[in-house]
Amino acid sequence: MKTFVLAGLLASTLAFADEVVTQKDKAFAPGDITVKAGQRVTFVNDDTVAHNVFSKDAKFNLKIQPPGDKQSVSFDAPGTYEVRCAIHPKMTLKVKVVAP
């Protein structure tokens, strides 16, 4: 019974595990990602400078993220979203959201 509950918990944790995108050397890593609708993406600033991650399509703006900061965003509707940094215009990321 115990094992079953643990397995269930693990499964639900896995199903809703956050996708992590880091910002390092003024670039998003690991690059364009695909997530399931409803899944959260955590943006971690692993850089030595601040970033301002936002998406016009997905309608969010994480404001100024100092080095070491992390924030999560939930992508609910399927589609492809472009994510940018207002301080470093060359930083771009595509998040493809597919039906779960």
Add this chain to the structure above:
Amino acid sequence: MSRWAPLAATLALVAAMAALTRHLVDDGLVQSRLVLERAGRLRLLSGDVAREAMTQADTTQALLLDPDLIVEVSEAKIAAYDRQKAGMSELAALATDANINALLEQVRDLDERQLKPLDEMLLEQLASGEVEAARATYRTTVVPARERYDALIARLASLADDKAREAEVALTAQTERTGRLLWGLFAGAGLLVIGLFALNRSRRAALDSTSRMQRLVEVTRQLLSTTSSAEVGATLRATLGQGVSLVDEGGRGFELTSGGRTLGSLDPGSPVTQPEELGFWQSLSTTVAQHLAGLAARDELQGCARQIADAERRTRAVLESLSEGLVVIDPARRIQPLWSRAMAELAPLEAGASFERWLFPDDEVKRSYVQSLFEQLVEDVFPFEVSASQFPATYERGERTFAFALSPVRSAAGQLELLIVTLRDVTEEVRLRKASLESRDLFQFLERAREQPDEAGAWLDETSAELAQLDTDLVTLKRRLHTVKGTSAVFGLEAFSGLVHEAESVVEEQGALPDAWRERLSTRYLAFERRARSMLSDTLGGRVSIPREALEPLATLLEQHHETQSAQFVRSLALTSLGARLEALARQAVLTAQKLNKRVEVSVHADDLRVEPQRFTPFLRTLVHVVRNAIDHGLERPEERVAKGKSPTGALRIEAHRARGGTEVCIGDDGAGIDFEKLKQRALERRMPANTHDELVDALFADGVSTRDEVSETSGRGVGLSAVLAECRRLGGQVSVENDHGARFRFWFPDQPTLVVVPPLAVGA
């Protein structure tokens, strides 16, 4: 074929020609538009790229003032970045000229290697809270780099202009070619008509004379019996001309051919003797030759029609996909059946309908105004660009704003045949521009306030007071607006000063300031003041402020304790230093000169005089008009000054000293002086006396008299000097004007009760 057949054929041909001509005109028009568009695109793109770069710079500037704005501006900034990048790529694709390419390379290099990294660095500094460092980066490195960038873009635009001029020359040549092609087609069609007529005649002749045809062989035989075949051949060739040949068939005689067709045979065994029969052969051969020429012309015409149909299809495709609104109208402003889908989406278009009615369906006044502008344009009295520049630059429909532009389509003879109207959606640009101009105002103001905090604070107080009292008589209203405009321009508030300038124009037109305008000015100013004051509190930090009204009780208290000198000093704190105010005026003069690209050296010579601020400030504020007039009207440009044997830098002298039992403030320049001739003319137009120097001086200070022909943001309304005189008289002062080697204004005020003279430094003495 019936006898009406040629007529029917002719009518059909004329109809076909008319259709072809219309196609050709349309085609020429489309070609013209494409050539113009391509040439103009380069120019437009360089402007777009500069604008997008400026939008990014503006957002950075806004962030320098308030880093928290990042959430509001990030989308706009990145969108501008993307558009700039796309614009640069399109420019690179469009630029085939080596010079333009080299320049583009420099622009890209400067942008990517300097401006963008600097911008990133500055924003990183801001994001990590190093606001002062970011501002310093902006002043010392970003501003100079941006100036270099602007200079390069200006050079690019000028090169693009050269290209546009070349394209115009090419366009003229193309129009001439179109004209020649039209003539060619007319000639070809004419030939076809002749050919068809002749063919028909020959057929009729052939039908009418079947019996004669049957006799022909007989007659030919007779001819050959009396004449040698060589002679017959030579005669035929000489008379029938090109295209017809007599082929020697040896024993079988001769064959008459044209273009590979056999027209008839001459049998040696059947000689021709009758000259009229030979004439018949001639007529037949000529007719056939003409017919063949007609067929060739028809083929050529059909080829042209195909090309035209292709061009028409391409044009439709272009118009369908064009993102900007485009419609063609004729000089009578009737809509032509050539418009882009974007235009029709704005509001349905109907060929032949009035264009101004489409523009303003519900506004009779605007409609007749635009109609008069179009009529002036079509009269062709002024150069097209001049008349076109009279049109409003923007057009508003619903909540959208469009840039309105006109291009002419001229015939080969230069006559205006059609007009191309384009509407480009600039709603977002206008919104961003406005927001960024307002931030720029604030930025400039804070920069000035950093250097002159007291003056900036005083200006905020004074301007609030002026704007709170706009509900007054017309003359005072005009003076107040003029003063607010002048002083706000001096503090770098270009957008706000522009708004006041618009308000002045409204007052000029309507004779009053509508409530909506009063509301607009006050809302804009209050929003600005709130932000400016909240940011100024830093700059003014570390000071202790004592309300002015608390000084007098303090002085009285000191006097009661027999501290006369200290009491005098305390009272002097409530006074303002005349020298300091004149120094501020001098700085305003230098800024005005920079704005007008003139060079001036301003010197201030003031004794240590102090005046009551409440009484004197209104007068001192109006002195800005004297200074601006001196620089705008009086001082010549450096090259003019050199030509007159003067130093290229003008001199402006501001003085304040004791004189004739009072105080004199004097402002003089070494410029061209006041144009008294023109002033006299203006005074006489207003039925004012203008014979003596004093009368002319009165006219100079009168309300609404200006020697300027145009109203500019700096001066020209004839309001400024009248404001100075009014304030001077309010203080019981006198004014005199000298006009010798430049203009010199002297204002004299009696000592009491307006002026308090305080001995230099009362404390510690």
